[in-house]
Amino acid sequence: MTSKKATIDDIAKLANVSKSTVSRVLNDTTPVHEEKRAAVEAAMKELNFKPNVFARSLAGGQSKTIGVLSQHLGSPFYDTISEGIISHFTGSGYWPMFADSNDDLTIADQAVENFLDRKIDGLIFIGAMLSEEKIVEINSRVPTFIVGAKLDSLAKQCIGVDNELAGYNATKHLIELGHRWIVHVKGIQDHLDAIHRFEGYRRALTESGIPIDPELVCEGLFDGQSGYDATMDLLKKGKKFTAVFAANDICAMGVKLALHRHALTVPDDVSVIGFDDQDEVSFTVPPLTTVRQPAFEMGVAAATAIIGMINKKPYSLPELPAEVTVRESTAKAKP
Amino acid sequence: MTSKKATIDDIAKLANVSKSTVSRVLNDTTPVHEEKRAAVEAAMKELNFKPNVFARSLAGGQSKTIGVLSQHLGSPFYDTISEGIISHFTGSGYWPMFADSNDDLTIADQAVENFLDRKIDGLIFIGAMLSEEKIVEINSRVPTFIVGAKLDSLAKQCIGVDNELAGYNATKHLIELGHRWIVHVKGIQDHLDAIHRFEGYRRALTESGIPIDPELVCEGLFDGQSGYDATMDLLKKGKKFTAVFAANDICAMGVKLALHRHALTVPDDVSVIGFDDQDEVSFTVPPLTTVRQPAFEMGVAAATAIIGMINKKPYSLPELPAEVTVRESTAKAKP
DNA sequence: AAACAAACTGAAACCGGTTTCACTTCCCGG
DNA sequence: CCGGGAAGTGAAACCGGTTTCAGTTTGTTT
Numbered sequence: 186m187t188s189k190k191a192t193i194d195d196i197a198k199l200a201n202v203s204k205s206t207v208s209r210v211l212n213d214t215t216p217v218h219e220e221k222r223a224a225v226e227a228a229m230k231e232l233n234f235k236p237n238v239f240a241r242s243l244a245g246g247q248s249k250t251i252g253v254l255s256q257h258l259g260s261p262f263y264d265t266i267s268e269g270i271i272s273h274f275t276g277s278g279y280w281p282m283f284a285d286s287n288d289d290l291t292i293a294d295q296a297v298e299n300f301l302d303r304k305i306d307g308l309i310f311i312g313a314m315l316s317e318e319k320i321v322e323i324n325s326r327v328p329t330f331i332v333g334a335k336l337d338s339l340a341k342q343c344i345g346v347d348n349e350l351a352g353y354n355a356t357k358h359l360i361e362l363g364h365r366w367i368v369h370v371k372g373i374q375d376h377l378d379a380i381h382r383f384e385g386y387r388r389a390l391t392e393s394g395i396p397i398d399p400e401l402v403c404e405g406l407f408d409g410q411s412g413y414d415a416t417m418d419l420l421k422k423g424k425k426f427t428a429v430f431a432a433n434d435i436c437a438m439g440v441k442l443a444l445h446r447h448a449l450t451v452p453d454d455v456s457v458i459g460f461d462d463q464d465e466v467s468f469t470v471p472p473l474t475t476v477r478q479p480a481f482e483m484g485v486a487a488a489t490a491i492i493g494m495i496n497k498k499p500y501s502l503p504e505l506p507a508e509v510t511v512r513e514s515t516a517k518a519k520p
Numbered sequence: 521m522t523s524k525k526a527t528i529d530d531i532a533k534l535a536n537v538s539k540s541t542v543s544r545v546l547n548d549t550t551p552v553h554e555e556k557r558a559a560v561e562a563a564m565k566e567l568n569f570k571p572n573v574f575a576r577s578l579a580g581g582q583s584k585t586i587g588v589l590s591q592h593l594g595s596p597f598y599d600t601i602s603e604g605i606i607s608h609f610t611g612s613g614y615w616p617m618f619a620d621s622n623d624d625l626t627i628a629d630q631a632v633e634n635f636l637d638r639k640i641d642g643l644i645f646i647g648a649m650l651s652e653e654k655i656v657e658i659n660s661r662v663p664t665f666i667v668g669a670k671l672d673s674l675a676k677q678c679i680g681v682d683n684e685l686a687g688y689n690a691t692k693h694l695i696e697l698g699h700r701w702i703v704h705v706k707g708i709q710d711h712l713d714a715i716h717r718f719e720g721y722r723r724a725l726t727e728s729g730i731p732i733d734p735e736l737v738c739e740g741l742f743d744g745q746s747g748y749d750a751t752m753d754l755l756k757k758g759k760k761f762t763a764v765f766a767a768n769d770i771c772a773m774g775v776k777l778a779l780h781r782h783a784l785t786v787p788d789d790v791s792v793i794g795f796d797d798q799d800e801v802s803f804t805v806p807p808l809t810t811v812r813q814p815a816f817e818m819g820v821a822a823a824t825a826i827i828g829m830i831n832k833k834p835y836s837l838p839e840l841p842a843e844v845t846v847r848e849s850t851a852k853a854k855p
Numbered sequence: 856a857a858a859c860a861a862a863c864t865g866a867a868a869c870c871g872g873t874t875t876c877a878c879t880t881c882c883c884g885g
Numbered sequence: 886c887c888g889g890g891a892a893g894t895g896a897a898a899c900c901g902g903t904t905t906c907a908g909t910t911t912g913t914t915t
Contacts, residue, residue, distance in 0.1 A: 192901055192902085194901080203864070203865045203866075204901090204903095205864070205865060205866080205867095205903085205904080206863085207902095208902070208904085209864090209903095211902090215863075218863060218864085221863090221864090235637060237578070237900085239639065239902085240574075240578050240900070240902035240903090241903080242574045243575050243870050243872085243901080243903090244869075244901080244903040245870065245902090245903060245904080246903060248574070258602060258606065259600060259603045261596070264594060264599050267593060268620065271593065272620070275619070275631075280617065282615065283606065283616065284606070284610075285606045287607070296610075302570060303573055303615070304574065409799070409800065412803075435799065435800055435803065438800060438803035441803070442803045442807070464770065465744070465770055468744035468747075468770065468777045469773065469805070470777055470780045470805050471780070472777070527870090527872085528871060529872095537894080537895085538894070538895045539871090539873095540873085540874080540894070540895060541893085541894065542872095543873055544894090546872090547873080549873085550892085550893075550894090551891090551893065553893060556893090571871080571872070574870085574871080575871030575872035575873090576871080577872090578870090578871080578873090578899095578900050578901065579873040579899075579900055580873060580874080580900065581873060
């Protein structure tokens with residue numbers, strides 16, 4: 186039975202102070218006498234007062250809105266990050282506003298401008314699609330946080346796994362099982378994560394004294410089809426390999442299907458490891474060994490951090506390691 | 521080099537009219553002399569004027585914001601709908617604001633209140649988690665559209681596939697292949713989609729004169745684990761069946777894994793059909809036969825419709841059939 | 856005890872639009 | 886040629902907050 190929305194004037198009248206004072210207790214900008222503060226707070230409670238976001242923002246205050254620019258909604262990994270972000274904002278007073286750049290630079294630029302027009306209090310990038318300088322510049326205009334990527338110049342405002350190390354561990358897992366002919370199906374060419382995972386692959390092989398065979402390194406696009414095509418190609422050429430490290434899970438599924446087409450069994454004939462640990466892969470046949478990224482937790486951490494930045498409170502970033510989750514798609518290499 | 525944001529006063533000055541007139545051409549509320557209208561439009565172009573959303577909304581105009589309440593972000597089906605929505609709003613002047621009820625009624629209620637506080641111009645539900653009366657009531661306060669569900673009382677404001685028919689077709693597909701012992705793993709108990717798919721299953725069997733065996737109807741939760749558990753149960757009991765209709769794709773994957781555990785082959789021993797056609801399933805081993813829902817298109821249609829509703833312009837809803845996509849997880853029943 | 860900084864406070868201007876109101880023109884039928 | 890409704894317009898009030906400005910109290914310093 187909320188007759189009408191209470192305004193700051195209603196509160197002022199009820200608490201017997203001026204609206205200026207109400208505004209002060211609302212924003213904690215200037216000391217207010219304890220007695221009046223209490224009266225105001227009581228009045229706010231009684232009338233169930235919620236300040237009008239628009240009036241507030243118009244007058245120069247916070248908009249309580251956070252822009253979230255996802256590199257590509259529809260990717261399960263990024264989506265899970267979004268879920269983490271949303272879950273943390275729920276009930277925090279802040280609201281996320283999403284945009285999807287769909288891997289397109291122009292759209293990303295435009296989305297940022299739109300966000301700025303809407304006076305967002307903070308901006309979260311899911312994946313860093315813009316150049317580092319550009320992001321630094323944006324950060325000078327509005328508090329910015331990046332999740333799912335690491336920028337050197339904004340190290341305290343990023344959270345993401347160490348993809349090089351994760352790629353290294355994934356490859357190492359295969360090497361320890363005795364594999365020497367290990368394929369890597371890469372992710373999208375210029376994608377930083379893809380590059381780092383590949384570097385990890387190279388380091389693991391090199392450290393173990395296994396030469397890198399360029400023919401075993403395939404181009405890919407982080408999707409099922411490219412994993413499928415790359416594997417089919419290799420198989421048709423009769424190229425020898427006993428294990429595959431795919432740049433992400435869906436790509437690994439493509440790899441597995443291609444192997445199946447050639448009557449090869451996973452993991453008896455060929456071991457396959459993916460990356461991300463999206464929900465579905467624990468139910469593939471056989472369940473996929475993969476590198477788990479704590480996506481949800483990353484989202485929560487990002488949301489926590491941006492609120493900290495906005496209010497100039499200290500915040501801490503958790504350590505979020507990417508761990509190899511061993512299931513049934515990898516096994517000892519046959520002697 | 522946009523020195524500062526242009527305001528309506530700047531436009532008024534430049535066009536040599538009052539700000540009232542500028543507002544009029546902006547909103548097309550009152551006739552304005554052609555000459556002045558042109559002058560105003562020229563001035564707006566010259567100064568690259570974009571009205572301040574907050575001032576506008578505060579003064580009672582549109583907020584150009586659409587609330588989108590998803591029943592469960594993180595579900596690939598709903599996510600694809602979101603993508604469709606976002607893609608259509610991009611560049612339309614409207615902006616979507618997302619919330620995730622996470623299948624929780626209280627959160628959903630709260631999210632709606634928050635949306636209303638933020639003066640959204642329209643509201644889109646992805647999946648109908650609230651009761652029909654509740655949604656009708658909300659619709660009386662703000663234009664509302666539902667995607668992924670059908671409400672009788674708001675038929676022109678819903679888009680979604682006919683789940684009963686889709687469930688019927690899925691089951692029919694199995695029957696036509698000669699199957700008579702067909703399992704159905706249901707979705708979440710009170711979920712309308714789940715109920716309708718089950719009804720379709722029943723109708724198909726009944727029409728074909730196949731009695732419904734309650735033991736072949738399993739409870740499920742739209743997830744992989746419940747598909748897995750249900751199948752394991754059946755197998756342990758030694759219950760005879762040659763085909764499974766799972767309420768969605770991930771559930772079907774759980775079913776397949778359980779069959780694999782018992783050394784049963786899909787589709788030679790058991791046929792499996794899923795629902796949704798999420799991206800991954802065309803790369804499972806073997807690729808999954810499923811019912812395709814045109815999720816992206818549904819999102820686009822919803823976004824189009826809500827803008828039409830807000831501006832009281834007529835809009836039309838496309839016909840979006842759910843089609844059985846036959847791949848390799850279903851085959852003729854052995855005689 | 857005088858002097859001055861810090862704590863508190865309310866009135867009023869301001870943010871950038873929309874809308875009401877009052878008023879002037881213009882056009883048309885009778 | 887007159888009356889009346891429609892077209893067209895600007896001034897000013899209003900939306901609900903924040904912030905500046907100008908004081909008034911109070912508490913410390915010398």
